[in-house]
Amino acid sequence: WLRRSEAPLADALAFAALWLAQEVFRGWFLTGFPWLYAGYSQLDGPLAGLAPLGGVWLISFSLALSAALLVNLPRLRARKAFLAVGLVLLLTPWVAGPAFKDRPWTRPAGDRLTVAAVQGNVEQNLKWDPAQLNAQLALYRDLSFSAERVDLVVWPETAIPVLKDLAQGYIGVMDRFAREQGSALITGVPVRQANERGELxxxxxxxxxxxxxxxxxxxKLVPFGEYVPLQELLRGLIAFFDLPMSDFARGPAEQPPLLAKGYRVAPYICYEVVYPEFAATLAADSEILLTVSNDAWFGTSIGPLQHLQMAQMRALEAGRWMIRATNNGMTVVIDPQGRIQFELPQFEQGVLYGEVLPMAGLTPYLQWRIWPLAILCALLLSWALLAGRMAKTV
Structure with a gap:
């Protein structure tokens, strides 16, 4: 619709702006499904250095613009001025990315913390079986009791597969153990409590x-896994949505970070780590990033590896260390450059030992988020539309 032979430069810029717009829309509509944006392809590529500047968004924009400019180069050659500008726009991200790679945008905020991330490797068909509850609680207890003494012990999403208020005795035992060890223990556990309207x-x-x-x-809840979008309309309308399924409530927007050994920890549960803007909000108010997940849902597919790649991008964008504890892999520790420093293999039971360094300071992306790029894209689209109208009147 926007492609015009008389405006190849505006055409390329408009395409990049629209590409970014559809990625943003996909991450917002019906709470969003921001899985695998184009920018993730550069996690280990030459454009990775742009992530702390503008997040995965800037990388996606740069890729789309590069592709559109390459397609339009023959048309740009007709006008030398446009060709020069086009070549500058084409080369800039591919020069800037390597130039900014490994630049230290953040600084240490304290001493290194030792970490033990426990991977229980509980099969999905046993995860919520009441007959397996005691066995699972004993599994995480025993793996932690036999682990080395560390500053921070992390269990994965819903490692305690029973409501928190019904597991106070067990939590009390683990709380005393952690205090005796001088450790903080963080675990996933479902919670039952009243919301602001008094509803349980x-x-x-x-x-x-x-x-x-x-x-x-x-x-950030998983659609059709933890809740049903437009539930009031769909239940009763389509038989599938009348089946019993999860109905978790969404937590409030303003929540403080967790505390561990005196440091603020930004928590992401499973799917939340794939939202760039949401993750940046929590990261800006923390020194350490933490994501817990149960990726057993993916089976042996590529899903857990994709999920890990997106978590690595969050660490790179924020310039912070991230601990990722999962039920069956991948359990890893990621450094501020998005590189995996410690890891456990998938589908194995064990404890991952590693270290993290609390970090302070904000990368440009944490400070400004997507807004500078969003404003630029709005201006580019306006220019493209104006260029089209002017061409039609000539």
Missing amino acids: RYYNAITSFGEGQGTYLKQ
């Missing part, structure tokens, strides 16, 4: 105890 609701949550404190309620 269920939440997917993380809680911290021992030398830590705080409970975080998940905000």
Whole structure:
């Protein structure tokens, strides 16, 4: 629709702006499905250095613009001025990306913390079986009791597969153990509590105890897994949506970070880590990033590896260390450049030992988010439309 032979430069810029717009829309509509934006392809590529500047968004924009400019080069050659500008726009991100790679945008905020991330490798068909509850609680307890003494012990999403208020005795035992070890213990556990209207609701949550404190309620829920979009309309209309399924409530928007050993920890539960803007909001108010997940849903597919790649991008965007604890892999520790420093193999039971360094300071992306790029794209689209109208009147 926008492609015009008389305006090849405006055409290329408009295409890049529209490409970014559709990625943003996909991450917002019906709470969003921001899975695998184009920019993730550059995590280990030459454009990775742009992530701290403008996030995965800037990389996606640069890729779309590069592709459109390459397609339009023959038309740009007709006008030398446009060709020169086009070549500058084409080369700039591919020069800037390597130039900014490994630049230290953040600084250490304290001493290194030792970490033990426990991977239980519980099969999905056993995860919520009441007959397996005691076995799962004993599994995480025993793996932690036999682990080396560390500053921070992390269990994955819903490692305690029973409501928090029904597991107080067990949590009390682990709390005393963590305090005796001088450790903070963070685990996933579902929570039942009243919302602001006094209604009793269920939440997917993380809680911290021992030398830590705080409970975080998940905000970004998985469509059709944890809740049904447009539930009031769909239930009764389509038979499938009348089946019993998860009905978690969304946690409030303003929640403080978790605390562990005196440091602020930005918590992401499973799917939340794939939202760039949401993740940046929490990261800006923390020194360490943490994501817990149960990727057993993916089976042996490529899904867990894609999920890990997006978590790596969040660490790179924020310039912070990230701990990723999962039920069956990939359990890893990621450095501020998005590189995996410690990892456990998939589908194995064990404890991952590693270290993280609390970081302070904001990358340009954490400070400005998507707004500069969004304004630029709005201006580019306006220019493209104006150029089209002017061409028609000539």
